[in-house]
Amino acid sequence: MREPVDARRTRILAVVHARGAVKVSALASELEVSMVTLRRDVEELARTGMLRRGHGVVRPMGDTGPTTVPAARGDEPVGEGAAVGLVVPERHSYLYETLHGARTALEEAGARITLHIAPQMAGAERPQVERALAAGVHGLLIAPRWRSAAGEEADYGWLAEVGVPTVMMERRPRPGSVLHAMDTVCSDHWYGIHLAVDHLISLGHRRLVLAARNDSPTARSIRAAFAEIAAARPEVEEWSVVLSSPNAGPGEPGTLEEAPDLTAHLRERGVTGAVLHGDEDALMLVQRLTENGIGVPRDCSVVAYDDVVAALASTSLTAVAPPRAEIGRAAAELLLYRLGRPTGTTGPVRRTELLPRLEVRGSTRALLRPAD
Structure with a gap:
């Protein structure tokens, strides 16, 4: 049964008056309530003048000591106020x-x-x-x-x-x-790419491309996952990985990678399903495809990877959304x-x-x- 608010706040006051000064984190643990709930109770009790609160600590109203708890040292835990x-x-x-x-x-x-x-x-x-x-x-x-x-x-x-x-x-x-x-x-970016590829395959697409960045650990994980998953799916007839834009590579010596014309790439290979990373590049690539007569999703289904602004496109983009x-x-x-x-x-x-x-x-x- 859920504890009434008044009863919980009475318990808070009892502990504070018995101890003098109590860390908020310790109080939440002792009373077995969440930090969010305890902070809400403490704020209300302080507002009504029933206790004093400082940075990470609560005190009785008559206690004029400092309103902060000294930083932990030695083998004491550090948490509240860290x-x-x-x-x-x-x-x-x-x-x-x-x-x-x-x-x-x-x-x-x-x-x-x-x-x-x-x-x-x-x-x-x-x-x-x-x-x-x-x-x-x-x-x-x-x-x-x-x-x-x-x-x-x-x-x-x-x-x-x-x-x-x-x-x-x-x-x-x-x-x-x-x-x-x-x-x-x-x-889990492997799982994210799995969701994208599996979705395209379920819609009948057999020729796929990943147009992705290559300038972050996330981008490298996405590329590796796509290559592994596409190669392992017997339904996929052909797949490729290309750079999503000329400035999407690391830009460091020995890392130069050509960014192909995606429209030509799709036409030459008969691609009907594309995964595009990240969102801004995806929006630009979809615009370019449309300008060159490739309709999305009429001629090519597109899944964006990131879902930061994918929903804002003129045709809202299906997208993998990492948490x-x-x-x-x-x-x-x-x-x-x-x-x-x-x-x-x-x-x-x-x-x-x-x-x-x-x-x-x-x-x-x-x-x-x-x-x-």
């Missing part, structure tokens, strides 16, 4: 939604957030992390840009020596690397879990994957046979 650094690349709308999910979870837990934006250049994350550490953060949430596999490998060494609990968002370091034992929370905000929230909750445990009791490393979903819209339909 400083957390968020490091993300600039101009990255996909990861900004992930950032929003992380921020929401951290704010609900009373953590203090410092945001650091890494410029679009190789190695830009390291100075931002060093600034965050110098400012005294207790833990890090990070999503390096990693435009190329070589750039990714170059960051492994120093990231392994950060020295504070760290969780990577939407990044999965190479198996067996020094970062294999770092907590990560990612979308961006949920990735950020899960990463933040994992970091808070680490920060809330005494030193030396962190437990096993976690490599968490969340499944994307497929949003079916107007850009895909069953393949029309000549008799149709």
